Amino acid sequence: MAVIGSIIKGLIHARDAVVSEPDAVEAQEKVLRDLLEKAKDTAFGQNYNFEEILGSENVKKAFAEKVPYFNYNKINEEWWSRMHAGEENVTWPGKPPYFALSSGTTGKSSKRIPVTDDMVEAIRQTGIKQVGSLANYELPSDFFTKEIMMLGSSTDLNKVEDHEEGEISGISASNIPFWFRNFYKPGVEISQIENWDERVLEIAKEAKNWDIGAMSGIPSWTELMIKKILEYHNAQNIHEIWPNLMVYTTGGVAFEPYEKAFEKLVAHPLVVIDTYLASEGFMAFQSRPETHSMKLVVDNGIYFEFVPFKPEYIAEDGSIKPEAPVVLLEDVEPEVDYVLLISTVSGAWRYLIGDTVKFTDVERHEIRITGRTKFFLNVVGSQLSVNKMNDAVKELEQQFDITIPEFTVAAVKNSEGDYIHKWYLGIEEGKAGEEELAEALDKELKAANKNYGVARSKALKGVEVVAVSPKVFTEWSATNKKKGGQVKMEKVMNEEKFAEWEEFVSSMNNKQ
Template sequence: MGLLGSIVKTGIELNQKFSFENEAPQKQQETQLRALLEKAKDTSFGKYYGFSELLQSDDLTNVYKNTIPIFDYHQMHDQWWKQQLKFEDITWPGKPNFFALSSGTTGKSSKRIPITSDFLQSMKDVGASQVKSLPDFNFPEELFESEILMLSSSANLSKHENGHLEGEISGINVSNFPDWYETFYRPGKEIAAISNWDERLKKIVEEAPDWNIGAIAGIPSWVLLMLKEIIDYHQLDTIHDIWPNLTVYASGGVAFETYRSDFNAITKKPLVILDTYLASEGFFAFTARPNTMNMQLALHHGYYYEFVPFDDRGVDEHGNLLDKPCSLSIDQVALDQEYVLIVSTCAGAWRYQIGDVIKFTSLNPLEIKITGRTKFFLNTVGSQLSEEKMDKAMIHVAENLNITVNEYMVAAMKDSDTEEYYHQWVIVSESYVDDAAFKQELDKNLKAANKNYKVARNKALKDIKLLSISKSSYYDFLEKMKKKGGQIKTPKVMTENKMRKLLNLIS
């Protein structure tokens, strides 16, 4: 048992005891909204929408949502953020030193999200709140004197002609680590700055024996690939042969469950899996207590939230927001109801639709899980398949057939001859897959679990087709699409055109 680990753990426990975050959630959120409006009232956006006048209201939350429209990225960028690339005080005081190039799964890769100094601090504050929760997990002291491996996108940022630096949010965060982080952060800034994913991975694999890793953070698909590369290169049985103190894996970016069995296969002892909700637009939630992957919402860290019901009160049949959707505050939400998340942040995002769908799994404490993306809602012929429902079906079928499936893609397609609709699935597995058997089991499971899908299969959705591919084929596809490594996520629900491109590349 290390003395340093004991000291660090005790210090965190004392910090936890003296932390006071007991204010009612709605009160915390009203305080956040008031602080955001006060800070931005003299910006162009604040003057245009009369923030100074809004701040005089006794019913600030309702006046705010009745005054400011909801923006998606393109509206926010075209009307405001495009000017913020050149000028100061547009949606937030000053001019951002960084813009995040979104690594998300929808839209074009050239999305630029402003990253302000206040925003960078908010991410550190949420991280500090997660650290305060660690004593509840009763981790061994050795964890607190080991190192953390963060598998980020490249920290080698590019300089824009307007003077700011650009990169994915994880790379921006790493580039802003203080020098003293190097004592426990791996792979270190030098390796993290390698732009080419394959070269960066090779360097990590080679240097792995020199590190004492106790925790890993990153997107499951790429972390799993990295760990398998290390095991193969150093001829190990499990990753614990080289990192015996590895205890924690902080997942994020995509749902973890389809990867769980593969992680279990390469570890000697179970990892504690924490989930994180860290996007280009903010660090919104994190797992804060043991024996769950549900995430505690960050309520007092520079974010104000609204929740649009993911039903006919808020969205149309394709998952798009209505012109005037119902929008709820934190004190109006209900358990197990899906909501489109709307955020206002200290990066100058105002009533901004991220594109994520969440639901509350607990109201005390306030905990959420991400159930999917608004664009991952497959409902072309009324099937109403959310990402969460598809994930559950995929896990169930894979377990029944005794194989593992980490990634999958699906699209609603129309047969060019018959004009009838079908679902085209592509699944990724290292196991041998009987495509016909998997297709039959998947169809049966979705019918049993989802009445809307069953109705659609009896009417407009005439068939489903399924093709299994190897992981090497999948990675080849990602490389050809320039979607390889670090923080890249691929869409689970594709348009017909993108699916046809995928099938052509596979063939």
């Protein structure tokens, strides 16, 4: 097996040496032209005259001028709903064989996002690019013979008329090539179990029979899986079960809030590799160990645009105002928050995916996800983004020697009718007083964000912290959406949602 590992590692290094990086600006223009060419005869392409855009002197500029911004609600109501009714050639040629179900992080109702054969292939190609980037990591040859635990949603997709529906991780796993199946765990049979708790229990039962070298999944659910395995086998850390585990590929959310919790589950550090795979496509991945930033995939079926993330450009529902300016890849600036727009081989056009990003390295086109447009807390001018919140919570962990893998916050009115920020912190280990935590959190945010400091001196009258078990967040997700898969906890809630949350927390406390 070591010989096989050496061969695979050698092939990866050889591929890395042969495959050159494309010119990003040229690659993006080619992607846009290919998208427009392929979709010009669709209903969408005819409505927005893609033929004319292709014939213009500046295709990128003409595209931005003629096609409006779309969020999910807008494109679904105007276009994708026609696919659900059975219409062909709506925003992409033919009919999509899959729809990715995504409840997002803001509600119970599932979004149904088209996934075409072209997108399945694009995801596969980006996966190959990511495997190729392992040449940049110091991994032993034996690593390439180990099995890979891919913790996603069920691969037992729902057949609906002429297509199948499921979460994107389930769709991707159901399209795993035959040659990879010997490496893939938990395997086809267990992956088809719909119930999360039953699936994880089966994983725990089989865990000692597998030689896992890498695992992938959203941090919160991966943490729960590991804990279940440890509980089942009465083990102290996951390396007692999987001694050759070296790599963890994470995605969907920032890993930093979970870092301290993961440290308690391993005997030695893992190589953590960030990815950016959403229901709408595989957009970026960490390609080198010197950074936690991710390299945009500029030549594989997704065209990127960027809107400066400023309050005057964002509507209350998190959508972009029509007059908001757009910035092209060649014009982005480092360390500036942008709202990400994508146009894809699944027939999404100038689509607001809901994430905000910043470029940490403009030349390498490396980004970090900084938050969600709907997770921007600005009720009284505090202008808090999720990355600022994550940083402040991480400081609390260090200061009080506690572990806080989950949190949520809302701007609510106190008994005097003044706005305060009320935080619920999921504290896993350690003790700290809620008033102390509130004071320290407030201090950190004032130091990190000038606008927050101004708001605290005026309309924002206080900060309150409630400490709860992280299990409360898991059960909330299970009750309001479901366990596992792509489900992520909302970090910021509006007052109505927060009232539901507080009622739920109260009911959980009453059960104990």
